[in-house]
Amino acid sequence: MIASPPSRRAVLGGLGATFAASPLLARTSSSPTLLRAAAMRADVAVLRRAYAELHPGIHRYNTPREIDARFDALDQSVALPMTLRAFYLTLSRFLATVRCGHSYANSYNQRREVAAALFEAPDRLPFDFLWIGDAMVVTADPFATGISPGSRILAVNGRSASAILAALMPLARADGHNDAKRRRLLSVQGDDRYETFDIFFSMLFGQDRYQLTVEDPSGRRRTATVAGVSLAQRRTTAHAGVDASGDTPVWTIERRGDAALLSMPSWGLYDSKWDWRGWLDQAVDRLVAERVPRLVVDLRANEGGSTAVTRLPNGW
Structure with missing residues (x-):
């Protein structure tokens, strides 16, 4: 059966793409719901226009001719109906060729029903x-x-x-x-x-x-x-990631001998109710008062976020 057209934001809402649909689809059905080719090609057209007009690094690792050819191939790859999973893979494989760490089909930006269909199968490796x-x-x-x-x-x-x-x-x-x-x-x-x-x-x-x-x-x-x-x-595992949606501190600071270690695993604090500016000001004020000579900032798990966070308080 052919499903009604997906919203243009159904998968593109997070942005992600692929160069060609993968033949390696582990889970199939005798009568899978298929997305209409016309709807997918319309989404690809939106993506192409958005990247041409808005992406500042679209040609950093690819020439204009290479990008055009890849978009042409992407458009052809969705010329026939395919499952939502196949479309997500197709988009993801394409976007990986842009070689931009922030160009991908963001799992957090999908509608609830799309996320459930794509990401919630009970088939994760248990370690x-x-x-x-x-x-x-x-x-x-x-x-x-x-x-x-x-x-x-x-x-x-x-x-x-x-x-x-x-x-x-x-x-x-x-x-x-x-x-x-x-x-x-x-x-x-x-x-x-x-x-x-x-x-x-x-x-x-x-x-x-x-x-x-x-x-x-x-x-x-x-x-x-x-x-x-x-x-x-x-x-449910004890280290299930950073939750920056509440009002509790996302960062930590601790003394390590004559240095202080400031761990900042995320700067994505857009939805946070935590007063990170006040927390950071107070933390650094204490270090200055104690004459701590060195500050080590741990950003190893950090993928960016608000540029305002990059400003260290006065006095450091």
Whole structure:
């Protein structure tokens, strides 16, 4: 059945795109709801016009001819009806070619029904991990699977970890050729309420259960079968990301010997009711009064936000 046209903001509301639809769609249905080609092409036309007129870095890593060719290919790739997931992948793959870390189909900007359809399948891998090179290294086992931190996941359902990473990298956002940032985004560390890895792994490879090939820290190899976890379960973990929507402090400051460490994991305080200016002024006033000679600002998890935050208080 062909669905009614999606709102022009249904997926483009967060902005994200892809160069070509991926054939690797893990979850299919005998009668999936399809988006109309005319509606998708209209959305692509909006995206093309918006990027041509508004994106300041559209030609930083791509020539005008390359961008035009990619938009032409994107338009052709949605010439036939496709599922919402396939459209999201198509958009995401395209936007990754812009090589702008803020050009992507933002999961937080989707309507509730769109977010539920795209991001809430109970098929997340039930552990935290980092990509170290092409190795998937477990860092935490919050759901008690018995896979200890330090273990390497060599394969998932027979597909090697390196092959999974290779399939996901063209979908991940980052500035320029910063593949280290792409690997970090494709790790699962509880940095965000929507993990980039969870979104794209689900769309390409998601299942209810997984057979894993695991190499323990001792070097012993074994197989393990684990169940996928839901978005709600993922968010119950103790380090489920920064919530800047309330009135509690998002940053911390602490003494480390003769220095102070100011941790600022986010500057996205648009919806926050917290008086961050007053908090920062008071914190720095204390450090000045105590004659602390050094201030270290930790921005490692910070992806930006309000430019007003970049001003340190007077006296420092």
